[in-house]
Amino acid sequence: MRTKSFLILLLIMPLTAFANTVIQEFKLDNGLKLVVQEDHRSPVVVSQVWYRAGSLDEVNGKTGVAHVLEHMMFKGTKQVKAGQFSRLIAAAGGKENAFTSTDYTCYFQQLEKSHLPLSFKLEADRMANLQLTDEEFAKEIKVVMEERRWRTDDKPQSKVSEAFQATVYHAHPYSRPVIGYMNDLENMTAADAREWYHNWYAPNNATVVVVGDVKAQEVYALAKEHFGKLKAKVLPERKPQVEPEQTGERRIVVKAPAKLPYLLMGYHVPPLMNPETDWEPYALEVLAGVLSGNPAARLNQRLVRETQIAVDASAGYDLMARGRQSIFALDATPSEGKTVAELETALLQQVESIKQSGVTAEELDRVKAGVIAADVYKRDSMFYQGMQIGTIETIGFPWKILDDYPNKLRAVTPEQVQAVANKYLLKDNLTIATLDPQPIDPNAKPQGKPHVH
C-alpha cells in the first residue's frame, strides 16, 4: 500500500521516449501471444509466461486454487520429474519464480541469453503435460497453508486488508483473498487443482513476454518450435461480474495482536475501461500522486509532518484491473495518543480540501515530472519492462496503450482532478476498516520498555 501510487506510476510508463526500444508481437496458430522487446544492454534475457487465470476466476469453496496450482506447476510432468524444473534452470545459472494475483498467474526465468530455448522447452512442457499427483498435492497444500499463516494470519495489517476486500466487495470476486481462505485450503483436493489446470492452462489463454538481448524473429521461430504444437482449448465462459452500487458507508473492525491501530479506507472508482476515450482513470492516478506521490505530497506533509496526527499515511489507486473494478484507497497509522477516529477525520479533511479547492498547477507538474523520469528509469530493469507488457496484455489491453500513457497523464487538468474527487469520493461510497490492537501473550518478553511521555 505504502508505495502503491509510486508503483502504479511506474507501471504505466510509456515505451516511446527512446528510439532504441523495439517491441514486436506475434500470434501462434493455437492462439498463444508472444511479445518481444529487444534490449541489448546486457547479454541476458527475461522470459515470462502469463496466464489469464487468477483468483478473479475462482468460485466459492475453492478460493486459493489459482495460487495452489502455481505451486503445483513445479511438481513435474511426464518428462521432467518433480523438482527438476528448478534444478534445470539453476544448472543454467538462472533464477526463476512465479506469482499469482487476482488477475493473472505468471511464471518467469532470468537467464544468460543463450538459455532461452531451455525456458521455452520447460514452459511449453508444463503448459500441457503437468502431472498432478495426489502425493505431491498432499505435501504442497501444507506448504501453502504455512504461506497463509505467515503472510496473512499472523500479520495484523494483512488481516485488515483481507477483511477490507471482503467488505468493499459483496458480489465481485475481488472480495476473496488470492491466498484463499484456510477452510478452502484444508478442503482442497488434487482434483480441484486438476480441474483448474484443465480449464485455464492453454496456449490461447497465455501471453509469453521476452525482454532481452535477443532477436525478435528468432524468438518467434523458437516459440513456434516449442509452443506451436500445443492444442488450443475451449475456455470456460467468463460471466460479467459487476459489483452492485454501494448505497451507504460500510465499517469493519479487526482485532489482532499489535501495538498500533491502523486505518484502511477506500471508495469504489472506475478502472481503465476504454483506453481511447477514458480520462477519469488518469485523473484519479494524478490525484493519488498529489496525495502521496512523493514525501512532500499532501498526506505525508500535512498529516505526518505538520499536524503529526499520523506516523504514516498514503493513498493508492490501480487503474489496471481485469475485473474492471477499482478502489481509491487511503491508509494511515495514528501517532501515539491519537485515535483512529481523529485520524479518519483528518484524512477526510484532506479529501474534502481537494473537493472544495482543487489542486495546484505546481502539484500537477510535480506528479508529471515523476512520470517522465520514471519512464526513463524503468529502462534500467528488463524484468520490470516485461512486467508492464505482461500485465497490460493479460488485463485485456494491447501493450501499445503504453505509448499514449504519458500524454494522457500530461493532459490531465486541475479541474479534472477536482471533478473525479467530487464525483467518486463520497461518504455513501466509502468503506472503512480499522485494526483494534490486542495485547500479545502476557508471558511474552517484548524487547524495549514501554514508552512514557
Add this chain to the structure above:
Amino acid sequence: MMNMQHIRKTLSFWLALLAAGLLAFAGAAQAGVKIQHWQTASGSEVYFVENHDLPIVDLSVNFAAGSVRDTAEKSGVAGITRYLMTLGAAGMSDEKISNKMADVGAILGGDFDADRAGFKLRTLSSEREKAQALEVFTKILQQPDFPESVLEREKARIISSLQESATQPESISSKAFMTALYGSHPYSLDGDGEVDTVAKIKRDDLQNFYKQYYGAKGAVVAIIGDLTREQASAIAENVTGGLPKASAISPIPAVALPTKPVEQRISHPASQSHILLGYPGIKRGDPDLFPLYVGNYVLGGGGFVSRLTEEVREKRGLVYSVYSYFMPMAEAGPFQIGLQTKKDQAEDALKLVRETLDKFIKGGITETELKAAKANIIGGFPMRIDSNSKILDYLAVIGFYKLPLNYLDEYNSNVEKVTVAQIKDAFSRRLKPENFVTVIVGDPAAK
C-alpha cells in the same frame, strides 16, 4: 491491494539473492564493466563506470557510520543522523528538499546497516534536472541542519515503530537473535535504537556524530551513468569537498565466538513459531569466504534446490520458507538459518533442520552437488551486472570494503577452484553447532 501477489518462495528466494548479491557483486564487474578509480582532493575514494546507454546518473556516497558506531546508551544515534540529514539542510526544510527532488523527477535514497551509512541519488542526466538534484544532494551531505522540531517528530515516529515491532514475531526473533549472538559487541545493537535510548537523543548527539563520522577522507563515492570521466570527477569533488575534516575512525572490535549454546524461547500468540539459528560467520576478504559461500548454496542458499528446502519443505511440507546465509561484514557477520512453521510441528522442524545441518557439516557435500552449485553461481554471473542500479551497489561494496579492483575478474575462477574437501574443512572449522544461538518466538510449549 488489488494485485496483491503471492510469490512461491519469497523469503528464501530473496535472502539467497541478497547473500549472493553481496558476495558476488564483489565478483562480477570487470567481465564487462570497466571500473575507474581515483581519489578526490579531499581524500574520498571514487569508483566510476561510464555508461551512456540510458540518460541516467546513479550516485552513492558511503560512510563508515553504521550502527556499529553506536553505544548501548545512545543506541539509534547513527541511524537517526543519516535520516535527519535528508530532512533539513542549508536552511531548506524537509518539504523543500522533497519538492526540489520531485520537481526534477530525482529519487533520493539510502542504505543503512551495522557497517555503513549511505546516500543514493538517481537523476536524469539532462542538465537542469541533474544540476538541481545534485545541488540538493550536496547540501544534504555537507550542510545538515538537524532541525530540533524534525528530530522530535521523527523520534516519536521511530518509537511508535519500535513499539509495534516489539509485538511482531519476525522482529522479536531477529532482535533476540542478534542480541544473543553478539552480546556486548556493537553488532548486537539495533540500527533503529531502543525506545528508551531514542527518547533521550539530542540534537548535539547528531551534530557530534556527524562531525566524527562524516569526514571526506575515506568516504566512498560510487557513480555510474551518462557522464564523462571529467564530469564524474567534478561531481565527486563537489559532493565531498565540503565534508567535515574528521579524524581517523577506530577499527571495529573483533567478534568473540560463543563458548556455550544459547536457546531462547519466547511465547507469542501467533499461529506459527519463528525459528532462527546461527553463529558468527565471516568477514569481508576472509580466506574461507568462497568455500563457505559455495557450500551454503548447497545447504540453504540455493532457493529451491538447497538441502534445507528439499528436506523441510519439498519432502515434508513443513514450511513455506527455510534458508541459510552468511552475511560477510567488516567483522564477522552472522551465519543464520531461518524458518517459520505451525507451532505444533515446530519441534519436529527444528530437529530436522539440526539433523540436516549436522549431516552437512560432518559429511560435506557430493561432487554432483558442487558441480550444480558452481554451474548456478558462475552461470548466473551476467544477471548480477545487468543494470546500472546493480552495478552501483557493487561499486559501493568494492570501495567500502577495499576489495581489489580485479576481485571481479577473479571471482568466477575463485568459485571454480573450490573443492568438496575445502567446503567440508571450512564448515567444520567455522561453524560449531554445539554452541549455536537458537531463538524460537511463538514457543510451542507456552500456552
